[in-house]
Amino acid sequence: MNNETLLKNLRNIPDFPVKGIQFKDVSTLFKNPECLDIMTDELKEIYQDKGITKVVGIESRGFMEGCILAHELHAGFVMCRKPGKLPAETRQLTYSKEYGTDTIEIHTDAITENDIVLLHDDLLATGGSMKAAYDLVKSFNPKKIYINFIIELTIEGLNGRSVFPEDVEISTLMKI
Ligand code: AMP
Numbered sequence: 066m067n068n069e070t071l072l073k074n075l076r077n078i079p080d081f082p083v084k085g086i087q088f089k090d091v092s093t094l095f096k097n098p099e100c101l102d103i104m105t106d107e108l109k110e111i112y113q114d115k116g117i118t119k120v121v122g123i124e125s126r127g128f129m130e131g132c133i134l135a136h137e138l139h140a141g142f143v144m145c146r147k148p149g150k151l152p153a154e155t156r157q158l159t160y161s162k163e164y165g166t167d168t169i170e171i172h173t174d175a176i177t178e179n180d181i182v183l184l185h186d187d188l189l190a191t192g193g194s195m196k197a198a199y200d201l202v203k204s205f206n207p208k209k210i211y212i213n214f215i216i217e218l219t220i221e222g223l224n225g226r227s228v229f230p231e232d233v234e235i236s237t238l239m240k241i
């Protein structure tokens with residue numbers, strides 16, 4: 066897709082949060098009403114006929130468009146959060162990162178076997194954090210899981226899509 070307006074408005078911050086990282090700052094898309102409309106319209110177009118019942122947003126940049134899209138699809142919105150943030154009973158998953166481990170949580174009553182789930186985050190890099198969210202949601206045994214990112218990083222050596230099973234439909238609005 067690579068909408069010109071989105072590409073033009075996405076801000077790149079070199080060396081943030083550490084030297085060598087080209088940080089894609091989606092705050093410039095969210096503050097722009099036209100970009101917010103474009104993202105929401107494109108996502109609605111992709112998912113409106115899929116029967117999505119829950120959109121799961123990944124903390125924290127996956128919460129914004131995830132929740133807007135859930136509203137547009139007449140689906141519910143579920144937060145996938147870092148440990149200790151969700152107040153009720155949670156199911157957790159701990160996964161390995163380049164250095165050490167990380168844990169994510171979802172409320173145990175947030176997803177059922179009848180749900181068709183769309184997982185959403187702002188950006189796909191290595192795919193590690195979304196794969197953990199996918200595995201956690203999969204453990205609830207929903208009918209189907211879709212995955213979406215606003216941005217897919219396609220720089221050499223980074224193939225984030227490869228960490229997901231081949232039959233999982235993954236969409237991205239921008240490849241950069
Ligand atoms: P990964 O697990 O490697 O796919 O990383 C994806 C997560 O890290 C997303 O939640 C992104 O918000 C964040 N992230 C990783 N790399 C970048 C980047 N270059 N610019 C902005 N966010 C990034």
